[in-house]
Amino acid sequence: MVAATDVELSAVVKRYGETTAVDGVSLRIPGGSYCCLLGPSGCGKTTTLRLIAGHEALTGGDIVIGDQTVNDLPPAQRGTAMMFQNYALFPHLNCLDNVAFGLKMRGIVKAERHAKANELLELVHMERFAERQPAQLSGGQQQRVALARALTTNPNILLLDEPLSALDPFLRVRMREELKRLQRELGISFIHVTHSQEEAMALADLVVVMNDGQIEQFGAPRDVYNKPKTAFVARFIGGHNVLSGCLSGHDNGNSILTGPGGERFLIKKTDAALGNSVAFALRADKIGLRDQSEPRRAVGADVSPDDLMTNCLNAEVGLVEYQGAVVALRLHAEGFDEFSMTIDESRFYEQPVAIGDRVTVGWDAKDAHLLN
Secondary structure (H helix, E strand, C coil): CCCCCCEEEEEEEEEECCEEEEEEEEEEECCCCEEEEECCCCCCHHHHHHHHHCCCCCCEEEEEECCEECCCCCHHHCCEEEECCCCCCCCCCCHHHHHHHHHHHCCCCHHHHHHHHHHHHHHCCCHHHCCCCHHHCCHHHHHHHHHHHHHHHCCCEEEEECCCCCCCHHHHHHHHHHHHHHHHHHCCEEEEEECCHHHHHHHCCEEEEEECCEEEEEECHHHHHHCCCCHHHHHHHCCEEEEEEEEEEEECCEEEEECCCCCEEEEECCCCCCCCEEEEEEEHHHCEECCCCCCCCCCCCCCCHHHCCECEEEEEEEEEEECCCEEEEEEECCCCCCEEEEEEHHHHHHCCCCCCCEEEEECCHHHEEECC
16 A cells, blocks of 8 residues: 555635535645544535545635645546445446456456455455355445445545445444554545544544534544534534533632523633623533432522532433433523433432432533633
8 A cells, every 4th residue: 555645625615606515624634544524414524525535626725635736636646535425336246346347447457456356355354255246245245345446546545425324333333443443554544524423533533523614623532522612513522511601700710600590600711701601511421410418509699609509500300311331311400401411320320310300410610611
């Protein structure tokens, strides 16, 4: 395989008539990395992938692969290969000839192209099925054949358009392992489009969260998960709640927010002006139920600030969902959107709660992550 190659997008724009699909995207993907473009349907991630591949023409900006600007180059001259969502295997050809098809079109003699195809089928653990046709294969096996075929041109960048979306959950996990293994062994860049947060977190060295044709945030999976920059990222990445309050003061390096019912929240100090609404993200697993035997202090105009509970909310349980290792609760507190929390299974069943129960939940100030 060829050496790993950087990909750089500079102010990339793609419009279809009056519709802007990609709006000024700038991004550098280091060579040899596994990058996931993550976002909801219509956010521009697949269009961005197709622009890199050369299957769509740029409206504006530049795409540089290695040291070459490829804006006007056809797909075959970019050093990329594309693996499509539906695999696009030829139903009348067996696995060996499906993989060898591109080599046949380039005039490679039969013995040579079959040797190369067998080598790639072995790489994806499909050499035993070389004589089978696509209809005789499972979805995961078809995906492996499509992957082998994409690698016949020795690309330095492999582009994958939602390659796992058609697989069942168990097989999806197995194929994640295979994709990561192949990327490590080949040492080339994989750029992978997905709408699955779990998939992106499991696979990527670099996660790029897109929304409305723009990049909301990019970085290592752990950084994006633990430090979302915007409310959109916090909500979309999963496992986070977005709460807010009115900035009412500062105390010992923290800022004080006041909720709609007089609740008092501490967050990392912000430079926002007093009186402004400030949002923060809170991971569902960082929220805990207060001891039900503790007296609850009410929130109201007749209660002094010193008597208020800090970083607590009184809420009603709207959903209890057993998820094996954890139990998930959906809660509603007056003046706030619904929010969620997860509790270790054994801890939950020590003091279980039910739908309709009134509870008090709380968290540590250090776990409240300030959003832009």
